[in-house]
Amino acid sequence: MAGCPQCPPLKPAPETARYQEVAFDALPGWKDAALAPSLRALLVTCGRPPTPLLVACELAAMVPADDEAAARRFFEERFSVYSMTSSLGAESGMITGYYEPILEGSRTADAERRYPVFGVPQDLIVVDLASVNPDVRGMRLRGRLEGRRLVPYYSRGEIDSRGAAFPAPVIAWVSDPVELFFLQIQGSGQIRLADGNRFRIGYADQNGHPFRSMGRYLIDRGEMPLEQASMQGIKAWAQANPDKLRDALNANPSYVFFRELQPAEEGPIGAANVPLTPEYSIAVDRRFVPLGAPVYLATTYPLSENPLEKLVVAQDVGGAIRGAIRADFYWGSGPEAGAQAGRMRQQGKMWLLWPRGEPLPRGAGD
Numbered sequence: 001m002a003g004c005p006q007c008p009p010l011k012p013a014p015e016t017a018r019y020q021e022v023a024f025d026a027l028p029g030w031k032d033a034a035l036a037p038s039l040r041a042l043l044v045t046c047g048r049p050p051t052p053l054l055v056a057c058e059l060a061a062m063v064p065a066d067d068e069a070a071a072r073r074f075f076e077e078r079f080s081v082y083s084m085t086s087s088l089g090a091e092s093g094m095i096t097g098y099y100e101p102i103l104e105g106s107r108t109a110d111a112e113r114r115y116p117v118f119g120v121p122q123d124l125i126v127v128d129l130a131s132v133n134p135d136v137r138g139m140r141l142r143g144r145l146e147g148r149r150l151v152p153y154y155s156r157g158e159i160d161s162r163g164a165a166f167p168a169p170v171i172a173w174v175s176d177p178v179e180l181f182f183l184q185i186q187g188s189g190q191i192r193l194a195d196g197n198r199f200r201i202g203y204a205d206q207n208g209h210p211f212r213s214m215g216r217y218l219i220d221r222g223e224m225p226l227e228q229a230s231m232q233g234i235k236a237w238a239q240a241n242p243d244k245l246r247d248a249l250n251a252n253p254s255y256v257f258f259r260e261l262q263p264a265e266e267g268p269i270g271a272a273n274v275p276l277t278p279e280y281s282i283a284v285d286r287r288f289v290p291l292g293a294p295v296y297l298a299t300t301y302p303l304s305e306n307p308l309e310k311l312v313v314a315q316d317v318g319g320a321i322r323g324a325i326r327a328d329f330y331w332g333s334g335p336e337a338g339a340q341a342g343r344m345r346q347q348g349k350m351w352l353l354w355p356r357g358e359p360l361p362r363g364a365g366d
Contacts (some may be wrong), residue, residue: 013087015288015323015324016086016087016288016324017084017085017087017288017324018084018085018086018087018324019082019084019352019360020083020085021081021082022081022083022351024076024081026081026083027081027296027298027309027351028298028307028309029298029307029309029310030296030309033309033310033311034068034310035068035071035075035311036065036067036071037277037280038071038075038280038310038311038312038313039060039063039071039074039075040065040280041277041281041313041315042057042060042313043057043060043061044274044275044313045057045272045274045291045292045313045315046060046061048272048274048292049292050291050293052290052354052355052358052361053292053293053355055355056079056355059074060074075294078355078356079294079355079356080353080354080355080356081296081351081353081354082351082352082353082360083349083351084288084289084325084350085324085325086323086324086325088324090323090324090325091349092325092347092348092349093323093324093326093327093348093349093350094323094346094347095297095299095326095327095328095345095346095347095348096320096329096341096344096345096346097302097328097329097330097331097340097341097343097344098185098187098318098328098329098331098341099186099330099331099332099337099338099340099341100186100188100189100267100268100276100332100333100334100337101179101182101183101189101333101338102189102190102191102192102333102335103174103179103180103183103189103190103191103192104174104192105117105173105175105192105193106172106173106174106194107172107193108173109170110173113173113174113175114173114175115173115174115175115177115180116166116170116173117170117171117172117174117180117183117191117201118159118166118168118169118170118171118257118258119168119169119170119171119257119259120168120169120205120259121166121168121257122167122168123145123167124153124207124257125142125143125144125145125150126140126141126142127140127142127150128140129141141208142206142207142208143208152209153207153208153209154166154207155209155250155253155255156207156209156250156252156253156254157250159207159255160246160249160250168257171191171201171258171259171260172191174191177245177249178234178235178245178249181214181249181252182235184254184255184256185256186341187202187203187256187268187316187318188200188201188202188203188268188269189201189268190333199261200260200261200268201259201260201261202258202259202261202268202269203256203258203259203269203271204258204259206254206256207253207254207255207257209255210254210319211252211254211319211320212251212252212253212254213252213320214234214248214251214252215229215233215234216229217248217251217252218248223237223241223244223248224237230342230343231338231342231343232339232342254319268333270283270315270317270330271283271286271291271317272292272314272315272316274315276315276316276330277313277315277330278330278332278333278337279310279312279329279330279331279332280311280312280313281312281313281315281330282295282297282312282313282314282315282316282327282328282329282330283314283316283317283318283321284314284316284317284321284327285317285322285323285324285326286314286317288323288324288361289314289352289361290314290361291314291316291317292313293352293353293354293361294311294312294352294353295311295313295314295352295353296309296310296311296312296350296351296353297310297311297312297327297329297349297350298348298349298350298351299329299347299349300346301340301346302343302344302345302346303343308329308346308348311353312329316328316330325349325350327348327350329341329344331344
C-alpha cells in the first residue's frame with residue numbers, strides 16, 4: 001500500500017455501541033423515578049418477548065400492579081445497567097419526539113379529500129439481505145422489476161406524479177398533503193371520518209429511499225432559521241409558501257406505505273409489533289439497542305431545562321433514528337402530543353438495562 005500510485009481511501013470504521021456496567025445509583029433521577037408505569041410498558045412487550053427477556057417477562061408478570069417498591073426491586077434484581085457510548089466518541093446524542101397524528105379523511109375521494117394514503121404497492125419487491133449475507137442482518141433492499149432487472153423503487157416525487165395510476169390500494173383520502181407527509185414521518189396515525197368514527201393505520205413498508213429532513217432542506221435554502229425548523233414552523237412555512245411546497249416535499253424521497261390496524265388495537269403498533277405506550281415507548285436504532293429492552297433516558301423537556309428522566313422501553317424504529325445514542329420519544333395521540341413532539345430536539349444520554357446473566361447484544365464495541 002505504501003508504494004501504490006493511487007491508494008484507495010480508507011473506509012471509516014462502522015459505528016458500534018460501547019456498554020459499561022454501572023450501578024443503578026449512577027442513573028440521574030433513578031431514586032425518584034416512577035417505575036410501575038415502566039413495568040407496565042415492559043409487560044406490553046412481554047406479549048411478544050425477545051428471547052433474552054423470556055425469564056424476565058415471566059417474573060415481571062408476577063409483580064403486583066402499581067406497586068412501586070416491587071417494581072423497583074424487580075428491575076434492580078433482575079437487570080444490569082450499562083451506560084451507552086458510541087465508538088465515534090459521543091456520550092450523548094439527539095433525542096427527538098414523535099406522536100400519533102389524527103387526520104380528517106374519507107374512504108372515497110372528493111374535491112377536498114384528494115390526497116391518497118397508500119397501502120403497499122403491488123409491484124414493490126423486498127429482498128432480505130440477511131438471506132444472502134448474515135453480516136447485513138436487519139437490512140432489506142426494496143425495488144421493482146424492469147424486465148429481468150431489479151431497479152430502485154419510485155421516489156416520493158415519482159409516486160405523487162403518477163396519481164391514480166400508482167399501483168397501490170388506497171386506504172383513505174385526506175385533505176392536507178403536509179399532514180400526510182408528517183403522518184409518514186410518524187409512521188402511524190388515525191383517520192377520522194365525517195361521521196366521527198376513527199380507524200388506526202400503521203407502518204406497512206417503505207419505498208427504500210433514504211429519509212431526508214425537510215427542515216434541513218428549508219434551512220439550507222434560507223427559507224427559515226434553525227430555531228424555527230420544528231414541525232409547527234414547517235407547517236406555517238407550507239401555508240405561506242404553497243408554490244414552493246411540492247419541491248420541499250419531494251426533497252425527502254422516502255415514502256411510507258400503511259396498513260389498516262384491527263379495531264381492538266390499544267395504540268399505534270411499533271416495530272416490536274406491540275402497542276406503544278405514551279411517554280414510555282421510544283424508537284431506537286436496533287443495530288445498537290434490541291427491541292423490547294428497557295432503556296433509561298436522561299434528557300430535558302422540549303424548550304426547557306426541566307429534566308426528563310425515566311425508564312422507557314425500546315418498542316419502535318424510524319428511518320431518521322440512526323446512531324448508538326439516538327432515540328425518538330413517543331408522546332401519544334392528538335394535537336397536544338404533537339405540540340410536544342414537534343418541539344423536541346434535545347441532547348440526552350441512554351443506559352441499557354439488560355437481564356442479568358444474558359450476553360450483551362451484538363453491536364457492542366470492545
